[in-house]
Amino acid sequence: MTTKELTDSCKCDVQKPYARTATPRVNVIERADGYHIEAEMPGVSEKDVEVELKSRHLRFAGKRDGEKYTIRYERAFRLPDGIDGDKVEAKMANGILHLVIPRSEATRPRTIQVKAG
Numbered sequence: 001m002t003t004k005e006l007t008d009s010c011k012c013d014v015q016k017p018y019a020r021t022a023t024p025r026v027n028v029i030e031r032a033d034g035y036h037i038e039a040e041m042p043g044v045s046e047k048d049v050e051v052e053l054k055s056r057h058l059r060f061a062g063k064r065d066g067e068k069y070t071i072r073y074e075r076a077f078r079l080p081d082g083i084d085g086d087k088v089e090a091k092m093a094n095g096i097l098h099l100v101i102p103r104s105e106a107t108r109p110r111t112i113q114v115k116a117g
Contacts, residue, residue, distance in 0.1 A: 024062075024073045024097075032109050034083065034102035041073045046092035051099065053085050060090075060097060082107030 029036040041049070044062035051060045059076040082104050089100040 019070045019072055021072045021074060024075055026075060028077075032103075034100065035079070037077075037097075037099040037101070039073070039075060039097040039099070040095060041092075041097055042095040043071075044073065044092070044095065044097075049090070049092055049097060051088075051090045051097075053079075053088055056081070056083070058088075058099075058101070060099070062092075062097065 024039040024041050026040070027036075027038040029038075039060065041062045041064070043064040043066075048064070049060065049062040052058070056079040057076065058079055059074075061072065061074040063070055063072045079101065084102045084104045087102045091098045
């Protein structure tokens with residue numbers, strides 16, 4: 001059997017780039033106003049990034065096509081109670097995905113003024 005016959009019989013494309021999956025390095029910063037996540041995804045543009053929030057499950061992924069193969073970055077987190085999912089923001093700059101996940105107003109710490117007498 002020739003390589004061409006083998007390729008045709010298994011219906012695969014030997015020219016298709018090999019895909020690799022990588023877990024991006026992240027910084028998770030907790031602040032009074034919410035959480036800030038920075039994920040390293042070098043070579044990925046904003047059009048190749050997906051961010052999904054379902055209930056308290058945050059998932060993001062991005063891909064970068066190379067000469068020999070495609071790299072797919074993927075990471076997921078379970079977020080704590082008290083976040084405001086409608087106000088989550090995402091920005092991609094210089095290979096770093098920046099996510100801002102605000103706390104809901106009810107769960108944000110607040111300062112209570114103490115009055116005299």
